[in-house]
Amino acid sequence: xxxxxxxxxxxxxxxxxxxxxxxxxxxxxxxxxxxxxxxxxxxxxxxxxxxxxxxxxxxxxxxxxxxxxxxxxxxxxxxxxxxxxxxxxxxxxxxxxxxxxxxxxxxxxxxxxxxxxxxxxxxxxxxxxxxxxxxxxxxxxxxxxxxxxxxxxxxxxxxxxxxxxxxxxxxxxxxxxxxxxxxxxxxxxxxxxxxxxxxxxxxxxxxxxxxxxxxxxxxxxxxxxxxxxxxxxxxxxxxxxxxxxxxxxxxxxxxxxxxxxxxxxxxxxxxxxxxxxxxxxxxxxxxxxxxxxxxxxxxxxxxxxxxxxxxxxxxxx
Amino acid sequence: xxxxxxxxxxxxxxxxxxxxxxxxxxxxxxxxxxxxxxxxxxxxxxxxxxxxxxxxxxxxxxxxxxxxxxxxxxxxxxxxxxxxxxxxxxxxxxxxxxxxxxxxxxxxxxxxxxxxxxxxxxxxxxxxxxxxxxxxxxxxxxxxxxxxxxxxxxxxxxxxxxxxxxxxxxxxxxxxxxxxxxxxxxxxxxxxxxxxxxxxxxxxxxxxxxxxxxxxxxxxxxxxxxxxxxxxxxxxxxxxxxxxxxxxxxxxxxxxxxxxxxxxxxxxxxxxxxxxxxxxxxxxxxxxxxxxxxxxxxxxxxxxxxxxxxxxxxxxx
Numbered sequence: 001x002x003x004x005x006x007x008x009x010x011x012x013x014x015x016x017x018x019x020x021x022x023x024x025x026x027x028x029x030x031x032x033x034x035x036x037x038x039x040x041x042x043x044x045x046x047x048x049x050x051x052x053x054x055x056x057x058x059x060x061x062x063x064x065x066x067x068x069x070x071x072x073x074x075x076x077x078x079x080x081x082x083x084x085x086x087x088x089x090x091x092x093x094x095x096x097x098x099x100x101x102x103x104x105x106x107x108x109x110x111x112x113x114x115x116x117x118x119x120x121x122x123x124x125x126x127x128x129x130x131x132x133x134x135x136x137x138x139x140x141x142x143x144x145x146x147x148x149x150x151x152x153x154x155x156x157x158x159x160x161x162x163x164x165x166x167x168x169x170x171x172x173x174x175x176x177x178x179x180x181x182x183x184x185x186x187x188x189x190x191x192x193x194x195x196x197x198x199x200x201x202x203x204x205x206x207x208x209x210x211x212x213x214x215x216x217x218x219x220x221x222x223x224x225x226x227x228x229x230x231x232x233x234x235x236x237x238x239x240x241x242x243x244x245x246x247x248x249x250x251x252x253x254x255x256x257x258x259x260x261x262x263x264x265x266x267x268x269x270x271x272x273x274x275x276x277x278x279x280x281x282x283x284x285x286x287x288x289x290x291x292x293x294x295x296x297x298x299x300x301x302x303x304x305x306x307x308x309x310x311x312x313x314x315x316x317x
Numbered sequence: 318x319x320x321x322x323x324x325x326x327x328x329x330x331x332x333x334x335x336x337x338x339x340x341x342x343x344x345x346x347x348x349x350x351x352x353x354x355x356x357x358x359x360x361x362x363x364x365x366x367x368x369x370x371x372x373x374x375x376x377x378x379x380x381x382x383x384x385x386x387x388x389x390x391x392x393x394x395x396x397x398x399x400x401x402x403x404x405x406x407x408x409x410x411x412x413x414x415x416x417x418x419x420x421x422x423x424x425x426x427x428x429x430x431x432x433x434x435x436x437x438x439x440x441x442x443x444x445x446x447x448x449x450x451x452x453x454x455x456x457x458x459x460x461x462x463x464x465x466x467x468x469x470x471x472x473x474x475x476x477x478x479x480x481x482x483x484x485x486x487x488x489x490x491x492x493x494x495x496x497x498x499x500x501x502x503x504x505x506x507x508x509x510x511x512x513x514x515x516x517x518x519x520x521x522x523x524x525x526x527x528x529x530x531x532x533x534x535x536x537x538x539x540x541x542x543x544x545x546x547x548x549x550x551x552x553x554x555x556x557x558x559x560x561x562x563x564x565x566x567x568x569x570x571x572x573x574x575x576x577x578x579x580x581x582x583x584x585x586x587x588x589x590x591x592x593x594x595x596x597x598x599x600x601x602x603x604x605x606x607x608x609x610x611x612x613x614x615x616x617x618x619x620x621x622x623x624x625x626x627x628x629x630x631x632x633x634x
Contacts, residue, residue: 076391080415094411098397
């Protein structure tokens with residue numbers, strides 16, 4: 001009997017492992033719970049970057065060049081918008097735009113984000129469950145040396161240049177987990193923290209008290225988003241440094257030490273194994289960098305083997 | 318000294334003559350006052366079909382195949398929207414979409430439609446003035462055998478199939494002409510009724526009492542939208558028939574008899590000249606069908622010669 005897994009994911013790196021898990025588990029055995037604190041309104045559209053990246057990746061539609069957006073994309077809308085003097089700092093491809101327009105249309109009719117996400121993912125051919133962490137509004141506000149910035153402005157408009165002093169997840173105390181989120185965690189044999197940014201991808205999900213509580217009751221396996229002191233993408237390593245923490249797989253493990261039973265790190269970081277072990281978790285060394293689609297499946301299968309062992313050990317205890 | 322002209326226009330036919338006038342008059346000598354009662358909200362976007370057709374046509378960007386939308390258009394957004402199960406009955410090209418998104422964005426910020434229209438037309442290279450008839454909300458409601466329908470649903474979704482019993486222009490009594498509209502009519506030597514649908518393109522403009530009053534004070538030249546008993550595009554002839562009126566250039570002239578000083582009809586309808594004359598207007602027979610861009614300029618120049626003669630005659634009287 002295959003395991004049931006609930007995976008927490010943010011953007012590109014998380015989506016890749018989620019894709020590997022999706023290919024390695026029978027339909028219905030994986031629920032991907034996705035950060036929505038990056039969501040924002042732009043051009044009158046409700047945009048959910050992490051949900052979209054996970055959806056496109058699991059649908060096999062993600063751009064192989066960027067990791068976000070759609071493959072075989074065209075940019076005629078954005079070009080025309082630029083000619084009209086409109087704001088073009090956030091890249092919206094012609095095909096991608098349909099997802100934002102359709103989501104926005106259905107949200108305006110009062111449908112919850114979780115239902116829209118499930119339906120649209122199904123139409124794109126995704127056969128595992130993708131859930132937003134909440135149907136309520138939660139927004140990551142980045143406190144920087146340049147003042148507070150909504151996440152996408154920090155991330156895209158300012159290319160994550162301003163040094164970060166802190167984060168808050170506006171609305172997270174009152175936000176309710178989306179229907180199915182707690183049920184998926186409770187039904188899971190194991191929770192997987194995908195290699196996503198700890199500060200702005202996974203922390204927002206765990207900022208919902210009910211989700212944090214449900215996750216704490218489960219064995220958790222994490223995969224390090226930091227390899228060799230670098231984030232594989234994005235600003236995670238830079239954020240660690242700005243907080244005065246050395247960016248490393250050890251720091252990432254320490255960040256989630258209250259949750260993690262097992263942490264998967266890259267060969268390059270094997271020397272950190274013993275220090276990570278001292279945090280009170282098992283360490284597993286793997287090829288944690290996912291370049292090809294096969295890399296995703298291989299890493300996912302290693303995670304699933306660890307999960308089986310972990311579950312067997314917990315049952316034996 | 319070139320004439321100053323205010324042209325009233327709706328969709329494709331009207332836009333073609335407006336384009337001819339635009340090419341034939343010095344910059345600043347033409348104001349095109351455009352029907353906005355066809356405007357509608359779709360996919361959360363504010364769409365102004367007639368404004369867009371006039372803008373694209375005067376910018377040289379209109380699709381030569383359809384008359385509406387942009388040339389060299391791509392349809393990847395619409396294709397993706399269809400895959401997502403979204404409503405695709407109204408065709409939105411990838412480049413065209415930018416105009417609707419940017420207009421909607423600026424309207425939401427509180428900018429008036431007239432200002433947005435002027436700015437966007439300028440960015441697209443239009444050097445004459447294009448004005449919506451009003452910045453207020455006016456909507457053509459079509460009373461049909463199948464009940465009342467908003468105009469675009471009647472026109473696009475139902476392919477103007479239901480027989481029409483009447484029209485109303487919701488909001489027109491209270492709507493104020495957009496800034497510049499009355500001034501343009503008052504400053505004009507002559508008003509031109511472009512060959513647009515009398516019922517649903519020109520009547521809505523004239524349904525604003527202040528515009529009707531200003532137009533009545535000016536010499537008006539109309540160009541027949543009906544040639545040989547057929548509308549050159551769209552449902553005008555069908556509408557005449559459904560109202561029990563024979564669709565003809567004569568009927569079109571009679572529809573506007575309170576306004577017209579001169580009416581331009583096609584050679585094919587030359588036999589109607591005497592009957593149209595009896596309505597109390599001059600009749601001019603021309604090649605009224607515009608196939609090529611040169612046809613537009615030629616017809617516009619004939620209209621301008623008539624306008625000069627009319628203005629000279631009025632001054633002499």
